[in-house]
Amino acid sequence: MQVQVRLYATFRNDRFNEQMRDYPPGTTIKNVLDDLKIEESLVGTLFVDFKYATSDQELHEGANLGIFPVVGGG
């Protein structure tokens, strides 16, 4: 299935900003993190279809996944 993956802040370094990627059905966010060699402890916020998500969440065909390291502002 196709998943639109968007990376932000330091996660873009040596990776990409945005990419359509192919994953088998049942793929979780954790699987995508492993695939991209992103250490889970560095992850701050995850979004699936613009909603808050946790790493155990399963992705669906056409999902929008946004991955941020720990960041903040105000």
Place this chain on the structure above:
Amino acid sequence: MEMDKIWRVNLSDLSVKSEPVPAAWAGLGGRALTSTIVAAEVPPTCHPLGPNNKLVFCPGLLTGTVAADSGRLSAGAKSPLTGGIKESNVGGTAGQMLAKLGVKALIIEGHPTDGKWHGLYLNQEGLRIEEETETLGKGNYESVQILNERVNKRVGVVVCGPAGEMKMLTANISVKDPDSHIRSIGRGGLGAVMGSKKLKFIAVDASGATGMPIADPEKFKAAGKAWADALMAHGVSGSALKTYGTNILINILNEAGGLPTHNFTAGQCKEHDAFSGETMHDTIVKRGGNPSHACHPGCVIQCSQIYNDAEGKYLASGLEYETVWALGADSGIANLDQIAEADHIMDDLGVDSIETSVMFAVAMEGGAIPWGDGAEVLRVLKEEIAKGTPFGRLLGAGTEAVGKAYGLTRVPVVKHQAIPAYDPRSVKGIGITYATSTMGADHTSGYTIATNILGVGGHVDPLKKDGQIDLSRNLQIATASVDSTGMCIFVAFPVLDSAECFQSLLDLINARYGIALTGDDVVGLGKYVLTTEHKFNLAAGMTNKDDRLPEFFEYEPVAPHNAVWDFTPEEIDSYWNF
């Protein structure tokens, strides 16, 4: 070491006097003290630009000490924008210097009738008032240079810019940073209050001041180390803010569907990456600027930055997410250089970059300025607002005035103050803060984005109503306390996440004053501040009906979540049950 005192300056008769600190004020600082003084001495129904308003400056409880990030200065008055009480705080160098000179509070009173402007000079010898002419009408950058030469390079400067001289409701009060750039006492039109008193500047020279009295130096030192370590250990305060500044939020809010776009008609902006924190960081580095800049000595978080133009020349500093959002997404100016230049001009004029930039989006909806036309915004700033033309005066009166002038219904204000960079329909906690804050729409007064979006201090679903009122209330209480300590609000990220960090902040205050505050006392202080401010607002004529968001949020769903504002009046009013 100086004994703390209260200074009073009266612009009616040009008298200056110092008073001992009343016992009831001794344990207060920053916002707690400005709000206490305003509530005690300013008649709530007075005209904010008339003789009975007072402008009060107070360093925080820890300001002037070596504790990391403790350099804030609070200013308070009755706001000409909201009609209620106002506190706004700032970094820069003046706050620390006032504290080192033993100034617990500086109270500016009265109203000159002879048309003359004045400047204040404060140093170890005391406070003197002099007539001022040279800096009148000058931009803030030039005024700071003039005072650098007139007093000395290290002088702390608090200055009323051209917009404040014209008593525009968007006028802020500007404060010099360590590089002679500008920080802002931004919101609520306090620059107009300073202008109404014809006070052009306060020049603070702390040369020879010996440092702060510390009751328990050993304990203070240990707490200071634990405090700095805790700030550095947290991902947000320790590294993210000094890399991307607050502007990292463009992409986060865009992902969350809470980035108000084209005057709050959408929650995501296609051009977001043109002005995102990531793009800004790369641009700064490429042009030899500095992504990590401290707005006052002793700040280790360093969210500020130096942004150069394409030729590598200084263009702006302290570009905040809210400004970039309002110009980039809300007004559709997808050009970081134009945004930075607008920010610089706003600092030079002394206008609040939130109120002014949100106003631009409303002016665009009204047809006064073409959508997304950055060049026209720059022209309007320089040729209309700076010169005080009739059109410039209208725009300088802020978001609500422009919305009314153009017959609009989509006018994002609460208590007449512009709503900043987070859509309250899709981030509901911040909507409760906008509605209930004593300050008018103000994200900093209870920053639920931390918990709604960033996962700091737990998680509360931004799209549901559950838990938002408690979240906003607890954060507003905590913030009112932090705003009284002299700490930058960004310490809240580690304080919310770490009990040790919070304890080291308590230890710092206790060691400084030789007292034994507990966590409960801090909560009590926050509640006292909010209650004092709320009472003032009610006495000024506000009611619970002012604790409401504009109606359009209820009937215009916003993409991508199709969210509307759906809190009942009774639910909102329950915020005050404490």
